[in-house]
Amino acid sequence: MIAPVTGFSKKTKKEKIDWLLSTYLQNDTEALATLKKYWNSDTALQQLHDDFIENTISNYYLPLGVAPNFKINDRLYTLPMVIEESSVVAAASNAAKFWLERGGFKAKVIGTEKNGQIHLNFFGKETLLKHFFEAVKPKLIASIEAIQTNMKRRGGGLLDIVLKNSSEKLSGYYQLHCTFETLDAMGANFINSCLEEIARTFETEATTFKSFSETEKPEVVLSILSNYVPECLVRAEVSCQVSQLDTKDFDGKTFAAKFVRAVNIAKAEPRRAVTHNKGIMNGIDAVILATGNDFRAVEAGVHAYAAKDGTYTSLTHASVKDDVFTFSIEIPLALGTVGGLTSLHPMVKFAFNLLQSPNAKQLMEITAVAGLAQNFAAIRSLVTTGIQKGHMKMHLMNILNQLQTTSEEKQKAVQYFKDHPISHSSVLTFVESMRN
Numbered sequence: 325m326i327a328p329v330t331g332f333s334k335k336t337k338k339e340k341i342d343w344l345l346s347t348y349l350q351n352d353t354e355a356l357a358t359l360k361k362y363w364n365s366d367t368a369l370q371q372l373h374d375d376f377i378e379n380t381i382s383n384y385y386l387p388l389g390v391a392p393n394f395k396i397n398d399r400l401y402t403l404p405m406v407i408e409e410s411s412v413v414a415a416a417s418n419a420a421k422f423w424l425e426r427g428g429f430k431a432k433v434i435g436t437e438k439n440g441q442i443h444l445n446f447f448g449k450e451t452l453l454k455h456f457f458e459a460v461k462p463k464l465i466a467s468i469e470a471i472q473t474n475m476k477r478r479g480g481g482l483l484d485i486v487l488k489n490s491s492e493k494l495s496g497y498y499q500l501h502c503t504f505e506t507l508d509a510m511g512a513n514f515i516n517s518c519l520e521e522i523a524r525t526f527e528t529e530a531t532t533f534k535s536f537s538e539t540e541k542p543e544v545v546l547s548i549l550s551n552y553v554p555e556c557l558v559r560a561e562v563s564c565q566v567s568q569l570d571t572k573d574f575d576g577k578t579f580a581a582k583f584v585r586a587v588n589i590a591k592a593e594p595r596r597a598v599t600h601n602k603g604i605m606n607g608i609d610a611v612i613l614a615t616g617n618d619f620r621a622v623e624a625g626v627h628a629y630a631a632k633d634g635t636y637t638s639l640t641h642a643s644v645k646d647d648v649f650t651f652s653i654e655i656p657l658a659l660g661t662v663g664g665l666t667s668l669h670p671m672v673k674f675a676f677n678l679l680q681s682p683n684a685k686q687l688m689e690i691t692a693v694a695g696l697a698q699n700f701a702a703i704r705s706l707v708t709t710g711i712q713k714g715h716m717k718m719h720l721m722n723i724l725n726q727l728q729t730t731s732e733e734k735q736k737a738v739q740y741f742k743d744h745p746i747s748h749s750s751v752l753t754f755v756e757s758m759r760n
Contacts, residue, residue, distance in 0.1 A: 333379060341381050358382075372668065388614060388671060389413040390678070393420040395428025396693050403694055404675040405610035410722060412606045415701035416694060422704075426564040429696065431689035434557040436507075437483065438658055440515045440549035442500040442523045448540030450489055453498065456536070457487040460529045464500075467525040468518045475514060480505040482518060498542070500526065503555075508684040510617060510660030512549055519547040551621040552628045553656045558685075560692040561652035562700070569649060574708055580649045582707040583642055587651075590638035597637050600699070601630055604639055604653070607698030611691045615679070616665035616672035622657060629656050640699050653696045657688045723751045733758055 326347055332340065341359060349355045359382040364370040374380040386406050391413050394401040403420075405413050423429060446453050464485055472481040483503040490497045502522065504515050523544045530541050569576030590600035605623060612619040630639050640653045661684050665672050676682070682690060720741055724734050733755060740754060 337374065337381065340379060344381070369670065376665070376668075386613070388675075391416040391420055391694075391697075393417065393424045394690075394693060394697070395420070395424050396431055396690060398428065401680070401690060402678060403611055403690065404614035404678050405607075405694070406613035407606065407610040409606060412610060412698065415705075416607055416610075416697050419697035419701040419704075422700075423562050423697070426562070426568050429560055429562055429693045431558060431560040431693055433685045433688050434559055434654070435555045436505060436685065436688075437555035438504045438506055438511055438515060438549070438553050439555070440502050440504070440519045440547070442502070442519055442526065442547045443545045444498040444500065444542050445496050445545055446498050446540070446542040447496040448536070450491075452535055452540070453542060454487060456530065456533050456542075457500075459533075460526065461485060463529060464522045464525050468521050471514070471517050471521060475506065475509075478507055480507040480509075480511075485522070506660070508661045509663045510658055510684075511663075512618075512621075513663070515549040516547070519549065523547040551625045551658070553625050553658045554629055554632065556656050556658045557654060558657055558688040558692045559652060559654045560689065560696045561650060562696070563648055563650040566644060566647050566649050576649075579704075579707065580644050583649075583651075583703055584644055586703050586707050587638055587640055587642040590640075592637075594636040597630065600702075601627070601639050603702040604655075604695040604699045607694035607696075608655075608657075608691055611694045612659070614672070614675040615659070615661075615687065616669050616675075617659050618664075622659075625656050625658065640696065651696065651700060653692055653699070655692055655695065657691055659684055659687050659691060661687055720746050720751065723748055724755070727752065727755050729755060 329343060329347075332343070335343065341356065345351050345356060362383045362385065364373065364383065370383075373383055386408050389405050389407070390402050391405055392402040394403055403416065405416065407413070465482065468482060475481045481504065483505055486501045486503075488499045488501050490499055500522065502515075502519060504511060504518070506514060526542070527544050530536060533541075536542075566576050566580050569579050587600075590597045605626065608622065608626070609619040612622055626639065627636075630636050639655055640651065642649075642651045644650075660666060661676065661682060666676065667673075679687070679690060720738065721734070723746075724737055729737065736758060737751065737754060741751070744750065
């Protein structure tokens with residue numbers, strides 16, 4: 325039986341690996357070699373990676389690809405994308421090329437407001453809490469002046485504090501809803517620091533507020549930013565005459581009708597909407613990872629936004645009006661171009677240089693476009709050739725690598741499967757026939 329380990333975080337990297345090998349991996353030398361294979365030969369760079377998180381034992385690489393030809397607000401971009409899923413980068417590139425010849429993508433930031441809450445217990449009279457809040461609000465704002473000095477100098481900072489009664493949802497539950505502008509920073513650490521200082525001041529002032537009895541003073545339960553940012557919105561869209569959708573493979577009018585219908589199905593059916601929106605996030609997450617932002621925070625906020633009206637639904641919208649096809653997305657994206665990993669990770673620096681050093685608003689626009697492009701490519705495949713043809717074509721190389729094929733075998737397989745259906749069993753059969 326495996327015994328619990330004590331003092332693990334204090335062990336050296338070598339000691340941690342030795343413990344893992346002896347405890348779980350029967351001192352497997354191949355496992356050790358694998359870990360070392362992914363260490364960076366640049367000692368300083370490896371130390372930087374080791375310091376990003378706790379208990380680091382190696383690096384876990386994901387491919388960095390690029391999708392060129394994105395015309396966004398009449399400016400050309402090549403998008404950096406970090407993702408492991410086959411066909412995502414190819415799909416984004418194809419969508420970019422398709423719309424490059426039809427005017428490109430238009431994007432606009434609608435709002436940049438972020439928020440956080442101080443969650444309270446209060447079981448007294450609401451009028452008393454309101455009176456206290458109105459009296460103490462100037463002190464709450466003043467309490468964070470030192471924290472937000474630099475942010476205010478750049479034009480950001482705390483926007484407002486509002487007392488909200490949420491006791492209909494949960495007995496005795498109130499909150500101080502705080503709104504912020506954090507400019508080019510995602511702002512999580514800044515917001516949380518402000519919230520905790522406001523909370524301390526709030527509780528301190530409550531102890532000396534004579535109108536509160538000992539049993540009815542407000543109590544701070546927790547203070548934390550929210551990753552649901554419906555006021556931090558960006559919109560992206562493409563549009564063209566229906567006749568411009570004509571290709572050698574499909575008629576534009578028929579294509580537009582089926583495309584709009586497919587989006588409306590995702591609006592009506594949550595089971596389809598989840599997969600539909602997952603495809604959008606393929607593009608968004610890939611850009612977010614490449615630029616060192618928090619894709620988990622964005623995912624949580626985006627999916628909450630998709631359900632904001634009580635039913636989970638499509639994040640994209642499509643229509644044909646007056647013979648014009650329009651496809652758009654409106655999505656909450658709290659992103660940063662300064663702070664966090666953006667100034668530390670060498671590949672993140674590369675990504676920002678590739679994107680021509682965007683500010684936070686421009687990054688929001690670029691990222692929203694990546695999601696829209698990905699969704700367009702997916703729906704285009706679904707209503708024409710089907711999703712598997714393109715996906716399995718890209719997946720072919722993964723199967724060939726699993727079978728440890730040589731370069732010559734890969735070339736023959738790629739040529740053969742241009743005209744034959746791809747599945748794991750069919751590829752296996754083909755490879756075995758070559759080898760026999």
